[in-house]
Amino acid sequence: MPRKRATIREVAQATGLSPAAVSYALRGLQVSEETMERVRAAAAELGYEADPIARALASGRTGMIGLLCGSLEDLWQQSLAVGISRGLREKDRYALILDAFGDPARERALAQQLRDQRVDGLIVQAIDPAAAFWPELCESLPVVAIGDSIAGTAGEVVFDNRRGVTLALEHLRDLGHRRVAVLTSTQASTPDRPADVHVMAEAERLGLDIEVATAPHGLAGATAAAHELLSGRRPSAVFCFADSIAYGVYAAAQELGLSIPGDVSVMGYDDHPMSGLLTPGLTTVDWDIDGIVRAAVRLISAAADGGARRRRVMQKPTMRERGSVARLT
Amino acid sequence: MPRKRATIREVAQATGLSPAAVSYALRGLQVSEETMERVRAAAAELGYEADPIARALASGRTGMIGLLCGSLEDLWQQSLAVGISRGLREKDRYALILDAFGDPARERALAQQLRDQRVDGLIVQAIDPAAAFWPELCESLPVVAIGDSIAGTAGEVVFDNRRGVTLALEHLRDLGHRRVAVLTSTQASTPDRPADVHVMAEAERLGLDIEVATAPHGLAGATAAAHELLSGRRPSAVFCFADSIAYGVYAAAQELGLSIPGDVSVMGYDDHPMSGLLTPGLTTVDWDIDGIVRAAVRLISAAADGGARRRRVMQKPTMRERGSVARLT
DNA sequence: CCGTATCACTGAAACGGTTCACGACGAAGA
DNA sequence: TCTTCGTCGTGAACCGTTTCAGTGATACGG
Numbered sequence: 001m002p003r004k005r006a007t008i009r010e011v012a013q014a015t016g017l018s019p020a021a022v023s024y025a026l027r028g029l030q031v032s033e034e035t036m037e038r039v040r041a042a043a044a045e046l047g048y049e050a051d052p053i054a055r056a057l058a059s060g061r062t063g064m065i066g067l068l069c070g071s072l073e074d075l076w077q078q079s080l081a082v083g084i085s086r087g088l089r090e091k092d093r094y095a096l097i098l099d100a101f102g103d104p105a106r107e108r109a110l111a112q113q114l115r116d117q118r119v120d121g122l123i124v125q126a127i128d129p130a131a132a133f134w135p136e137l138c139e140s141l142p143v144v145a146i147g148d149s150i151a152g153t154a155g156e157v158v159f160d161n162r163r164g165v166t167l168a169l170e171h172l173r174d175l176g177h178r179r180v181a182v183l184t185s186t187q188a189s190t191p192d193r194p195a196d197v198h199v200m201a202e203a204e205r206l207g208l209d210i211e212v213a214t215a216p217h218g219l220a221g222a223t224a225a226a227h228e229l230l231s232g233r234r235p236s237a238v239f240c241f242a243d244s245i246a247y248g249v250y251a252a253a254q255e256l257g258l259s260i261p262g263d264v265s266v267m268g269y270d271d272h273p274m275s276g277l278l279t280p281g282l283t284t285v286d287w288d289i290d291g292i293v294r295a296a297v298r299l300i301s302a303a304a305d306g307g308a309r310r311r312r313v314m315q316k317p318t319m320r321e322r323g324s325v326a327r328l329t
Numbered sequence: 330m331p332r333k334r335a336t337i338r339e340v341a342q343a344t345g346l347s348p349a350a351v352s353y354a355l356r357g358l359q360v361s362e363e364t365m366e367r368v369r370a371a372a373a374e375l376g377y378e379a380d381p382i383a384r385a386l387a388s389g390r391t392g393m394i395g396l397l398c399g400s401l402e403d404l405w406q407q408s409l410a411v412g413i414s415r416g417l418r419e420k421d422r423y424a425l426i427l428d429a430f431g432d433p434a435r436e437r438a439l440a441q442q443l444r445d446q447r448v449d450g451l452i453v454q455a456i457d458p459a460a461a462f463w464p465e466l467c468e469s470l471p472v473v474a475i476g477d478s479i480a481g482t483a484g485e486v487v488f489d490n491r492r493g494v495t496l497a498l499e500h501l502r503d504l505g506h507r508r509v510a511v512l513t514s515t516q517a518s519t520p521d522r523p524a525d526v527h528v529m530a531e532a533e534r535l536g537l538d539i540e541v542a543t544a545p546h547g548l549a550g551a552t553a554a555a556h557e558l559l560s561g562r563r564p565s566a567v568f569c570f571a572d573s574i575a576y577g578v579y580a581a582a583q584e585l586g587l588s589i590p591g592d593v594s595v596m597g598y599d600d601h602p603m604s605g606l607l608t609p610g611l612t613t614v615d616w617d618i619d620g621i622v623r624a625a626v627r628l629i630s631a632a633a634d635g636g637a638r639r640r641r642v643m644q645k646p647t648m649r650e651r652g653s654v655a656r657l658t
Numbered sequence: 659c660c661g662t663a664t665c666a667c668t669g670a671a672a673c674g675g676t677t678c679a680c681g682a683c684g685a686a687g688a
Numbered sequence: 689t690c691t692t693c694g695t696c697g698t699g700a701a702c703c704g705t706t707t708c709a710g711t712g713a714t715a716c717g718g
Contacts, residue, residue: 007674018698023676032696049445053391054674056382057703072411075404075603082401085426094446096423097414116378117423219602250606273548274404277579279608336704347668352706361666383704386673 006048014042026050056118064094065300066114066122071102071185073218074244076270077125079289080146084123087297093120093304102186102217104128111137121304123296126150142303146296155299155311157292164285164317165198168267171283171319172237173206176328177265181235182212183225183245199239211235215245222248223255230256230264236328237265243272246282246324261326271320281322287315335375343371355379385447393423394629395443395451397436400514401428402547403573405599406454408618409475413452416626422449422633431515431546433457440466450633452625455479471632475625478641484628485641486621493614493646494527497596498535500612500648501566505657506594508538510564512554512574515543528568540564544574551577552584559585559593565657566594572601575611575653590655600649610651616644 012019015038025031025039042048056062065088069077085095096119100107104127111133114122121142126134129148137143138152145156172180182199196212203210215225222240226249229238240246246268253260260266260280268275268284275282295313302311341348344367354360354368371377385391394417398406414424425448429436433456440462443451450471455463458477466472467481474485501509511528525541532539544554551569555578558567569575575597582589589595589609597604597613604611624642631640 008676009674019675020677020699021697024697027676030696035696051447051674052445053382053385053447054703055676057380057386057705058674058676060676060703062382072414075407078407078411082407082428085401086428089427094425094427097426098418098423099411099415116381118380118382247603247606254606274576274603277576277583277607337706338704348705349669349707350667353667356706359666364666380704383673384706386675387704387706389673389706 005051006043006046008048008050011039011042011046011048014046015039060118061120061304062118063092064096064117064119065304066111066117066119067095067097068107068110068114068122068124068126069097069099070107070125070127071217072097072099073102073221074185074242075247075274076243076272076289079272080125080293083289083293084296087293088301091297091301093301100127102127104131107131108133115141121154121300123300124150142300144296144300144303146292149312153310154303155313157295157299157313157315159287159315160317162198162202164269164287165202167317167319168239168269168285169199169202169206169208171321172239172265172267172325173208175265175325177208177237177325179209179235179237180211181229181238182210182241183222183229183238183249184212184214184241185245186214186216186221215248219244219248219251223251224248226252227255230258234264237267237325239267239269241269243268243270243275243282243284246275246284247278250278250282261324265325267325275320276322278324280324283322283325284320285317286320287317291315334380335372335377337377337379340368340371340375340377343375344368389447390449390633391447392421393425393446393448394633395440395446395448396424396426397439397443397451397453397455398426398428399436399454399456400431400546401426402431402550403514403571404576404603405572405601405618408601409454409622412618412622413625416622417630420626420630422630429456431456433460436460437462444470450483450629452629453479471629473625473629473632475621483632483639486624486628486644487641488616488644489646491527491531493598493616494531496646496648497568497598497614498528498531498537500650501568501594501596501654502535502537504594504654506537506566506654508564508566509540510558510567511539511541511570512551512558512567512578513541513543513570514574515545515550544577548573548577548580552580553577555581556584559587563593566596566654568596568598570598572597572599572604572611572613575604575613576607579607579611590653594654596654604649605651607653609653612651612653613649614646615649616646620644 008019008022012022022039025036067081067084069081072078081097088095098110100110107127123144125146126148129150134150135152142154145153147159149156149158213225213229215222222245230252238249240249246266249266258264268282271284271286275284292315299311337348337351341351351368354365396410396413398410401407410426417424427439429439436456452473454475455477458479463479464481471483474482476488478485478487542554542558544551551574559581567578575595578595587593597611600613600615604613621644628640
């Protein structure tokens with residue numbers, strides 16, 4: 001049986017101080033240098049560690065940040081989650097990572113559970129950034145949005161999707177593509193998400209013939225959607241709204257015996273580490289995941305520590321050209 | 330300002346009961362059917378939700394399970410973490426996912442932090458399963474080990490690495506390979522991990538000429554290690570102890586202008602979804618990640634709920650043959 | 659008709675910290 | 689010498705549950 005942990009009262013007893021003094025001393029507050037030293041020594045001696053639960057109850061802060069991901073089937077979001085988790089650890093916080101499975105209703109439920117769980121803050125890559133419950137939620141705890149803007153957040157790392165879409169579609173046009181399919185992930189409740197709007201506008205401007213299709217989340221879902229897309233009247237290029245989706249196109253092309261970029265060109269949108277390893281390498285739009293991670297961690301830390309006016313970081317994309325887009329004659 | 334949450338006392342007040350009765354009622358204990366109904370109604374009315382923190386302090390259970398991963402750079406471990414996180418959510422628990430960065434010292438520190446954090450249980454894919462602190466830790470909370478066996482755990486999902494290694498090496502031998510390099514991840518403090526022992530024994534039995542090299546964690550590290558390995562006296566095949574490492578070999582081969590499997594054959598060990606998308610597809614040993622996830626979640630749930638004798642699940646590997654191993658004449 | 663179980667519920671003590679209001683004491687300023 | 693002020697510490701309340709020991713009832717067997 002593991003012997004009971006030392007409590008703050010025992011440390012108080014050992015030093016002849018009051019528990020309050022010990023509490024202050026261990027946090028470096030309001031006590032003389034000498035007392036502090038004495039308390040530290042006694043604490044070390046007794047192997048005392050403050051109980052995070054009791055501390056959370058008394059102070060109202062848990063040291064945890066919720067991380068709500070749209071769909072962790074997406075490898076890029078996995079990378080993002082891992083990165084943020086690490087970043088928070090460096091700030092002595094824990095990440096509570098949750099996955100909405102691409103389902104807006106679930107996203108809502110999880111967000112509320114996270115609030116009930118008393119996280120100090122919430123980082124969200126929202127499926128439905130326009131949903132009505134967000135502003136309300138933002139009132140009760142600091143929220144940082146990643147990707148799309150959400151009303152009422154304490155901070156945002158938004159992607160310049162307009163620019164990203166422009167980059168991608170101009171690249172395709174420059175290489176001679178006209179009939180382009182856009183493959184995006186299923187977003188049941190948000191048929192008109194901002195990114196799609198940009199696609200339409202840009203397509204218009206560039207004189208492209210666009211067809212939009214959606215893919216269920218996960219590699220299998222993307223593959224199925226791509227399979228169907230490529231079996232019909234085949235576009236000359238497919239622009240995927242995530243590298244993960246593009247992987248499904250690779251898989252489908254393989255199944256159908258189509259060559260990339262010979263029979264069909266493919267563009268991604270993320271730049272996941274695996275994209276460079278495919279044959280051919282996936283041409284994609286790079287969003288500098290490290291920069292996003294750093295910004296998100298910085299923003300949520302600031303907000304959770306009480307400081308901070310509303311900050312907004314705009315992330316700029318760059319083209320990562322590899323071999324998956326053919327030049328049409 | 331978000332109005333303060335309702336407390337159990339307010340519900341008690343509203344129903345004319347004592348807080349204790351409300352507490353029991355909400356958990357379906359010791360009260361009459363009728364009272365229960367009345368309490369539920371009042372709780373719903375007031376929008377009452379029990380505070381997890383206070384509950385944790387009083388009951389000693391947090392509803393959280395720690396998940397300590399050896400290195401989340403490894404894509405397979407990422408998948409594992411995501412899967413387990415989901416599985417736990419279905420049991421109304423949260424996963425606290427932590428990453429040891431492949432560093433045994435960090436692993437130790439994190440394990441203890443997780444205990445201090447009062448998680449109800451710990452799932453571990455250990456870097457150093459033989460470390461002395463594990464048995465001690467197992468005394469103070471239920472631990473489930475994944476991969477290698479750890480002394481004192483409440484449950485284990487162990488991989489039959491002997492069988493996995495046999496499968497892989499026999500496959501290489503059957504296709505005519507004799508000089509085989511084994512690329513494993515860096516395990517500073519555990520130079521003689523069980524898996525390596527199996528490799529040596531099997532190599533002996535099969536008459537293979539083995540060279541073992543280690544790779545730092547992460548794709549870049551694996552690529553660098555592979556680069557060096559392939560630049561020297563090149564083996565005919567490289568057996569990688571994780572698909573992630575094999576990806577590094579693909580990258581290095583690309584850099585060096587070597588063809589797979591023409592110039593060098595590659596075998597993985599995991600079967601990550603991306604392995605089938607590479608060109609050529611990565612021949613690997615499949616560990617049925619879903620089965621592992623299910624087993625781990627089941628074991629830790631049982632253990633955390635207090636039940637359960639020590640259980641051990643042995644995971645069997647199967648060969649997943651794709652195109653990355655050449656038949657030598 | 660009297661013990662004795664059983665049931666439904668209560669009061670109060672944990673759980674282990676933080677924080678607020680206040681006091682003692684010594685130094686500095688008038 | 690008498691305020692005034694700042695530093696260092698204390699005692700007690702509090703955070704919101706759970707849980708333990710007990711208390712009246714009511715039912716039941718003898």
